[in-house]
Amino acid sequence: MKHxxxxxxxxxxxxxxxxxxxxELNRVTDGGTKILPTLRGRTVVNLFYEDSTRTxxxxxxxxxxxxxxxxxxxxxxxxxxxxxxxxxxxxxxxxMGADMIVLRHPSPGAAHRLAHAGWLESSVLNAGDGKHExxxxxLGDAFTLRAHLRPGANDFAGxxxxxxxxxxxxxxARSNIFLLGILGAKVIVIGPPTLLPVGIENxxxxxxxxxxxxxxxxxxxxxxxxxxxxxNGTFFPSELEYSRTFGLxxxxxxxxxxxxxxxHPGPMNRGVExxxxxxxxxxxxxxxxxxxxxxVRMASMYLLxxxxxxxx
Amino acid sequence: MxxxxxxxxxxxxxxxxxxxxDSEDISRALRRLAHQVVENVKDVSHLVIMGIPTRGVxxxxxxxxxxxxxEKISIPVGSLDVTLFRDDLQMRPTKALEQTRxxxxxxxxxxxxLVDDVLFSGRTxxxxxxxxxxxxxxxxxxxxxxVDRGHRELPIRADYVGKNxxxxxxxxxxxxxxxxxxxxxxxxxxxxxxx
Numbered sequence: 424m425k426h427x428x429x430x431x432x433x434x435x436x437x438x439x440x441x442x443x444x445x446x447e448l449n450r451v452t453d454g455g456t457k458i459l460p461t462l463r464g465r466t467v468v469n470l471f472y473e474d475s476t477r478t479x480x481x482x483x484x485x486x487x488x489x490x491x492x493x494x495x496x497x498x499x500x501x502x503x504x505x506x507x508x509x510x511x512x513x514x515x516x517x518x519m520g521a522d523m524i525v526l527r528h529p530s531p532g533a534a535h536r537l538a539h540a541g542w543l544e545s546s547v548l549n550a551g552d553g554k555h556e557x558x559x560x561x562l563g564d565a566f567t568l569r570a571h572l573r574p575g576a577n578d579f580a581g582x583x584x585x586x587x588x589x590x591x592x593x594x595x596a597r598s599n600i601f602l603l604g605i606l607g608a609k610v611i612v613i614g615p616p617t618l619l620p621v622g623i624e625n626x627x628x629x630x631x632x633x634x635x636x637x638x639x640x641x642x643x644x645x646x647x648x649x650x651x652x653x654x655n656g657t658f659f660p661s662e663l664e665y666s667r668t669f670g671l672x673x674x675x676x677x678x679x680x681x682x683x684x685x686x687h688p689g690p691m692n693r694g695v696e697x698x699x700x701x702x703x704x705x706x707x708x709x710x711x712x713x714x715x716x717x718x719v720r721m722a723s724m725y726l727l728x729x730x731x732x733x734x735x
Numbered sequence: 736m737x738x739x740x741x742x743x744x745x746x747x748x749x750x751x752x753x754x755x756x757d758s759e760d761i762s763r764a765l766r767r768l769a770h771q772v773v774e775n776v777k778d779v780s781h782l783v784i785m786g787i788p789t790r791g792v793x794x795x796x797x798x799x800x801x802x803x804x805x806e807k808i809s810i811p812v813g814s815l816d817v818t819l820f821r822d823d824l825q826m827r828p829t830k831a832l833e834q835t836r837x838x839x840x841x842x843x844x845x846x847x848x849l850v851d852d853v854l855f856s857g858r859t860x861x862x863x864x865x866x867x868x869x870x871x872x873x874x875x876x877x878x879x880x881x882v883d884r885g886h887r888e889l890p891i892r893a894d895y896v897g898k899n900x901x902x903x904x905x906x907x908x909x910x911x912x913x914x915x916x917x918x919x920x921x922x923x924x925x926x927x928x929x930x
Contacts (some may be wrong), residue, residue, distance in 0.1 A: 447816065448832070
């Protein structure tokens, strides 16, 4: 594996391999707090065309935990804001000897283009490309689900997972739906029809417009953020109505099975898609997701640039 | 590689293998190593045996059992994967990680005996020392290997050696352990170039 662009390129074995690597890394670094010498002398460039403090920090920490040199390019305040094209930035980074480029870009397909256009020899790790994918977020969520619901298992057969809210704008949802499909879980996507993408009937999931109808069968529920910055269309009448129909509150959380866990990719809008009470409750694993995201990013970096890919 | 002859088959080498130790030899060696450890360490109550995956782990378990039988106590055993600490990572394909399991007692202040199947360049042991350092501070670290085949690249030697096996660099030493390979034996494979 040289690049990680989309979970749809992964087999079930690849996925379990990444998750197993993450388990060992989690153990030997005490949850990502110890520093390993594994990537000493390697350079990881974070190339961020979109602001994302949490994701950028997570990737920076992951690379530093493995002793890599980390260089961060943000669109603001670099040559990018002077109008340099992705290609020229890539050529520059290649000339500087980057072993891996972690790319966050507003355009779907940007990471694929960067990896396969022949501009560079580096590995490319997609850290979110438009509405397309965010594979390490989905891998982190799979890690969390596995730890809570299927420890040590090689698939998620028999699990039912609800993904609720704005799937249309969410690359996290897209990556999660496909990855959970690869692992054999049943995924139910729930949201207002205006926030579900065209063609979702061809995705490996069921679609429903009623949250209440499915609560008792869910082993895990992922609440998606209402992306206020993207709510320029009239997707739903009001925040209050959205929250009443699709928000997770105490009453709905009670309808979930005893063992069910509550997930959210962050950042949360407390009071909109999830109430503070549920977000802070014992079944919420939201802060764990942050740690697990870091761990699977370390695992992905090790697997992509730890060894000599040309020998494999 | 030899030049292909016109019309001849492309095959230009064959491998031969010979067994240099059988299951009896291996268990005798491990019994002797256990006695040497007991004689050398004296106070085995602080002993921890750490196997290096994959085959170092079952060997470590057997060694610990032998020592335990002699001293009538149970010796803690762990496993120590050194992959993340290797200095030659970038010269090989990426390897899946093996398990690292420290004994519940930890390794601080203990006498830790590292166990591996074959001692060769010494780079695995160098990585193991770094790894140990990351997980605690033992009082003493020693090394036991089933086979020492020579060709060290670093100033490292074993404290306990099951069998010294002088080899040439073109040969491959394969230790097979029944827990993993369903047979106990040590085999030397050599590739013979033919014209």
